[in-house]
Amino acid sequence: IAGITQAPTSQILAAGRRMTLRCTQDMRHNAMYWYRQDLGLGLRLIHYSNTAGTTGKGEVPDGYSVSRANTDDFPLTLASAVPSQTSVYFCASSDSGHSSYNEQFFGPGTRLTVL
Amino acid sequence: KQEVTQIPAALSVPEGENLVLNCSFTDSAIYNLQWFRQDPGKGLTSLLLIQSSQREQTSGRLNASLDKSSGRSTLYIAASQPGDSATYLCAVSLISNSGYALNFGKGTSLLVTP
Numbered sequence: 486i487a488g489i490t491q492a493p494t495s496q497i498l499a500a501g502r503r504m505t506l507r508c509t510q511d512m513r514h515n516a517m518y519w520y521r522q523d524l525g526l527g528l529r530l531i532h533y534s535n536t537a538g539t540t541g542k543g544e545v546p547d548g549y550s551v552s553r554a555n556t557d558d559f560p561l562t563l564a565s566a567v568p569s570q571t572s573v574y575f576c577a578s579s580d581s582g583h584s585s586y587n588e589q590f591f592g593p594g595t596r597l598t599v600l
Numbered sequence: 601k602q603e604v605t606q607i608p609a610a611l612s613v614p615e616g617e618n619l620v621l622n623c624s625f626t627d628s629a630i631y632n633l634q635w636f637r638q639d640p641g642k643g644l645t646s647l648l649l650i651q652s653s654q655r656e657q658t659s660g661r662l663n664a665s666l667d668k669s670s671g672r673s674t675l676y677i678a679a680s681q682p683g684d685s686a687t688y689l690c691a692v693s694l695i696s697n698s699g700y701a702l703n704f705g706k707g708t709s710l711l712v713t714p
Contacts, residue, residue: 518701528689528704535699543701575643579700586632586651587693587700591644
């Protein structure tokens with residue numbers, strides 16, 4: 486693994502179903518983030534984690550939950566999917582230490598369609 | 601809330617031209633500013649990061665400048681090539697309750713024609 490991987494690449498989901506998007510990084514970055522990208526709205530922060538064991542809410546957290554059990558993994562769960570959650574989801578990570586100035590690196594994205 | 605604006609939304613230039621993409625932000629208390637490139641259907645590739653204490657950064661044909669006091673950044677692309685065609689995103693990071701999360705502009709879609 487090199488960098489950030491996300492799975493699945495794409496998914497079509499029935500409304501009301503539960504779905505977990507997976508994100509794994511191998512750079513030992515302490516901070517991780519989930520963003521969604523929508524046409525006309527740009528990228529918006531859903532949830533973030535500054536370090537393993539801690540999480541926080543971003544700009545659009547409703548309907549989503551995250552966990553950070555270890556440094557490498559940061560799954561995003563939709564408990565009961567709704568059509569408005571149709572989007573492209575990007576996971577990102579950064580080393581918030583002073584020397585790196587928090588440069589963020591992004592995964593390839595998951596394209597989710599909720600019908 | 602930090603607002604990030606990118607102008608123009610779309611730009612078409614002939615190959616070989618030098619061009620400037622603009623980014624403005626409302627809160628000057630930023631930690632850093634990043635420029636990204638996004639190809640259609642792909643993820644984001646980091647191009648340049650400017651720390652809040654810096655004025656500019658250069659990488660190859662790319663030069664990014666930062667003026668915190670006026671809330672502006674520019675991305676200069678020299679001698680543009682068709683392979684530069686992509687969407688360019690500007691994002692700023694604040695030290696806030698969301699850690700160092702990025703606030704993004706909506707991007708400039710660049711087309712370089714042969």
